[in-house]
Amino acid sequence: MQTFQTLLAKRLVDALAKAGFPNVGELTQATDSRFGDYQTNAALILGKQRGENPRDVGAKILERLDVSDLSESPTVAGAGFINFTLRADAVAKKAAELFADERLGVARSASPKKIVIDFGSPNVAKPMHVGHIRSTALGDALARIATFIGHDVIRDNHIGDWGTQFGMVIWGWKNLLDREALQRDPLAEIVRVYKETNARSTSDPAVREACRQELVKLQSGDKENTGIWNECVALSMQDFEHVYELLDIHYDIQCGESFYDDRLAGVVDRLLKSKIAEVSEGAVVVFFRGVPELADKPCIIRKSDGGFNYATSDIATVEYRINELTRDTLWYVVGAPQTLHFRQIFEIARREGYKADFRHIPFGNVLGEDRKLMKTRSGENVPLRQLLEEACVRARKIVEEKNPGLTEAEKIDIARTIGIGAVKYADLSQYRMTDYIFSWDKMLALQGNTAPYLQNAYVRIRSIFRKAGESAPKTDKFILNESAEITLAKRLCQFAEIVPQVLNDFRPNILANYLFELADGFHAFYEACPVLRSDEPVRGSRLALCDLTGRILQRGLDLLGIKVPEKM
């Protein structure tokens, strides 16, 4: 199925060819409803190229442009835009097509990619905290959207399970561990031990040296230390899994840093042999002398003490993903502070001859109401698990207030759908680069651009069908007379145009914004157009509009990783 945008764009290309013009400009959704539904700037560009009046050029294009089955007569407006207003019957026809389409009009990609998405990436021996919500929710949403569009996606959790912090964890485990506390809350005890060891090692050089020794033993395969490490990883993973379960986010593979450990020496040898890397001050380093922004920012791939660092392991990761996972597209959903690191890694990969499409997808911070990095009162990171549980508790209170008649099981389920949805939506509905201020009241509000508002629009639709005693409409014949009906139907047709746009620059907020406008359009329709009280065939048409709206809300939210309740 083709969208109005692609249909009109094709007609425009034809008209340009017939008029002897080159194919220039673009056809987009109108920037303002005053200008109709779609617009093209082709005449503006041609006018400039040819030194003619753009409005005259526009008139020439219109002579060759046949869109009479889709649009009212297009007009030349303003400086030379050509504007299109869809015909109501064309919209009705398209709505019927959408109605019959499980994909709701969204086309599969003509050139499917083989993508690996690296997102989430918590560290072992540290609890997941609010900072992880962005990478995790964003990466999951991108994975869902890319999959729906038809790409082949592998979700990879690149867990921080190897590195210098394990010297401290192991020393702490041997010297400070409280076994009872470990039984009660394993991760909390590991974290306590890690923190205390960290504090001691900064003040006591002997402890620092002992930690270093433990790390060396671990890395050379010492049995006891490997055992402790295994246990720490397993306990941390259990905690992560609990959070992923709450979030309904799941991975295809979880290849952490340790997975690449035995490849690191080979990476360094190879880069030295190919002269991409060189020895400098005892370390193995890659310089980027030809790249101005990186010229004074070398990348160390082996420390002077012989140890490897995260750059080494990320290079090994690139190699694995391309060669063994046979990926041609690598997405890294990792915070903005690591921008330089990824530029270096991607540059090295290019020098090694890897042709894949590398994308670092950076994002900003979550701030507290005080506009500083979100922390607890005592200055600690806010554990993600605790935050998600609080979201459910707060959502539960709202449900209790609004709809006390629900059963206990329903309340639990709905509170979770709303609470988790609110947290994810607050994140995804904003441009990823801007820091955002975390506010329970705003994200759980029932009005405004929030998950509960969208979920409520869906609930109202379901309520109509419950009242009608029908689970689905009986007709797919759309009769669009009222302006609220036409506006809503046009909005429904735009879903298929919006979804692929998200991946242009990895902006789920575009989809979130669309869904908000859709819900808004539905409410306006709901106000102006009685459904169950109207006579056939209008009643059936309006039920079909409700159904289609509900399905798009549900699917759109699903692409963001958010569920919808039947009641709330």
Add this chain to the structure above:
RNA sequence: GUGUCUGUAGCUCAACUGGAUAGAGCAUCUGACUUCGGAUCAGAAGGUUGGGGGUUCGAAUCCCUCCAGGCACGCCA
């Protein structure tokens, strides 16, 4: 110092690869209810897009410069 990101209504945020008179939501003010869930709708008011230059038919968007803030910049990850 170098690089990079951010700066838009009182507040929280949009504006896809440059498009027309910069849009929403909160909050404020005016209206509409024996409502298919008012958990709503209709409307008003609110702006020198941090400042200043430049590029062009056209700039929040691109270039230069300055201001404010964040982050990163060989041996943590």
